[in-house]
Amino acid sequence: MRQRLQGAMLAVGLLILVSCTTIPKPASTGLLAGLTITVDAGHGHTRKTDHGRVGPSGEREEWVNLRIARELQKLLRQNGAKVIMTREKDEDVNLAARASIAISNQSDFLISIHHNGSFNDTTLDFPLAYIWGDAERNPASVDLGRAILNRVDQKLKFQSGDGSGVYSDFLIYNEGTSILRNTNPILPGVIGEMGFFTNAAGEARMKDRQANHLEAQAYLQGLIDYAARGIPKAIPLKPVGSDFLRPDSPEIIFQLEDGQGGHAFDSGSIAVLVDGDTVPHEWDRVTGRLVATPPRCAHETVEVRVYGRNENGNALHPRRWDFLTMIGKENDWHGPWYVAIQRADSLRVLLNPADRDFAVKLDSTILWFERVLKAQSINPRGAEAEYRLGQLYEMRADWLKDDLAKEKALDHFNRVIAFYPTSKFVQPAKDEKVVLEEVF
Ligand SMILES: [Zn+2]
Incomplete structure (x- = not known):
């Protein structure tokens, strides 16, 4: 029995060996190897x-x-890239999901494949690429779009090729297209x-499988052309992980890589924007270190983007980095909910409007009750935390004449009713009835 089994296993082993040797090796150019590209059809x-x-x-x-x-x-795949597809059959995938597929798979690029239509003018038939926003804010996507269009123009014949170019998606919607808008903070995309399917020749080309193949090849070649100029990257060195911008050393440091194994950048093109404003920086072209110092700010985070072009002209994608400030670090609670509610409740019972720093203590108490819910939204004292937040925001509304706080109070009371229908906090104690009157 054992011998027969061994024989069978040996046969399987041989079979695998034989089949392995027949798999053709991918004809990789190497330029796309290691990249993750989300392809969105x-x-x-939507036929019905x-x-x-x-x-x-x-x-x-x-x-x-x-x-x-x-x-x-x-x-x-034949060129060594990892490919993520947002759909592989005739199914409807919502736009937010398409963007999150690209982001959660840590894609380097998004390519969204569409074809145009115009019922007003059926003579139109030319290719174009959309980028999110404008060229100044989104330069890497422009570079990529242009590289792809160059190859599309070469490989396919269009009826009216003059309109070929990279366009802003703000021309379609005020805030741009959903998929590009939602992926742009992280990765470049087009x-x-x-071409236009409303044009008879355009449609005929789209139905032709050979032309489909040429179009896919144009995308591939465009990506290869783009990658050949180096894909520059800005890698944050400070702060990293859970670190924050310390007041005594608030500088932000990036390592700039030109995508060709060095740090060759056009120094005039480098800029660091903090919360939308350019801040002074120092650039060391030997080590590739870029140091910028943000101004002091009172927010929990700062939003940082780095711009620059490598010496071949390829732009960095100015992806968005959010760094914690000291205020943000202090408010960044990772403890368990039951520690938070003990702290919150001990602060609540000590609240006294006659205190000189009542407003600060009130906000601190609110913060701790919010942490209860943030730490774990479903917990045995969740309803209580919601209810207390309602009360505290009402206090805030009365004390600081803050209309937003009044709305928040109502929100929290409504949440008690909607999410904890059997909780005792839905039926208030007699002395607390006033607080809930508005809700019922
Ligand atoms: Zn479309």
Whole structure:
């Protein structure tokens, strides 16, 4: 029995060995190796609801998008990239989920594949790429969009190619498109609209599998061209992890990498923005260290973005870094809920409006009750914390004539009723009835 089993295992082993040797090696150029690219096939499963995204002979945009996305997935993998697909079949994936798929997979780039339509002018047929916002704020996405369009213009024939270019998605919506707006704080991305399905020749091209392949190749080549100029990165060195901007040494330090193994940047292009304002910096081109000192601020966090171009002209993606200040660090509670409620309650019973620093103590008490819920939203004294917050915010509203506090009080009382329907805090004790009158 054992011998037979061993024989069988040996046969399986050989089989694996044989099949392994027949897998073709990917023809990797190396430039995309190690990158994670999210490929988003626009729309999906809207046949019954969306009668607009369809060409004159019935080809639907979402089908074309998916075919090209799959081709691109294959080509990118052959080139050593890790590919994340937001959808792989004719299904509807909501826009927020598409963005979070790209972010949670730590993608380096987002490519969202679409095709354009115009029922006003069916002669239109040219490719374009959208970026979020504007060129000044989003330079790396512009670089990437331009690189892809160069290859698309080369590989595909368009009826009216003159409009080809990178456009801002603010031309479509005031705040831009959902997927680009939501991914932009972390990674660069483009929406490609490669031709118009409302144009008969455009639609014919989109139905042609060979043209689909060429379009996917254009994306691939564009990405390779872009990567060949080096993908610059700004890596935070200070503060890192749970550290914060200490008042005695508030400088922020980044390591700038040009994407080609060095630190070759155009020094005039480097800028550090803290909460939207440029702050002074020092740049060491030998070590690649960039040191900036933010002004003192009274917020819990500062928002930092680094701009710059490597010597080949590729821009850093100015991703958003939020660093804790000392105030933020002090308020950054990670303790358990039961410690927080003990502290909160001991502060609450000592509150006295006659105290000179009543307002500060009140805010501190509010903060501790908020920590109870932040530490664990479902806990045995959650209803109590919500109810106390309602009371404390009412106090704040009366004391500081703060209308926002009045709204917050009502919010917390409503939450007690909605989320803890059987809690004793829903039915107030007699002396506390006044507080809840508005709610019922
Ligand atoms: Zn579309």
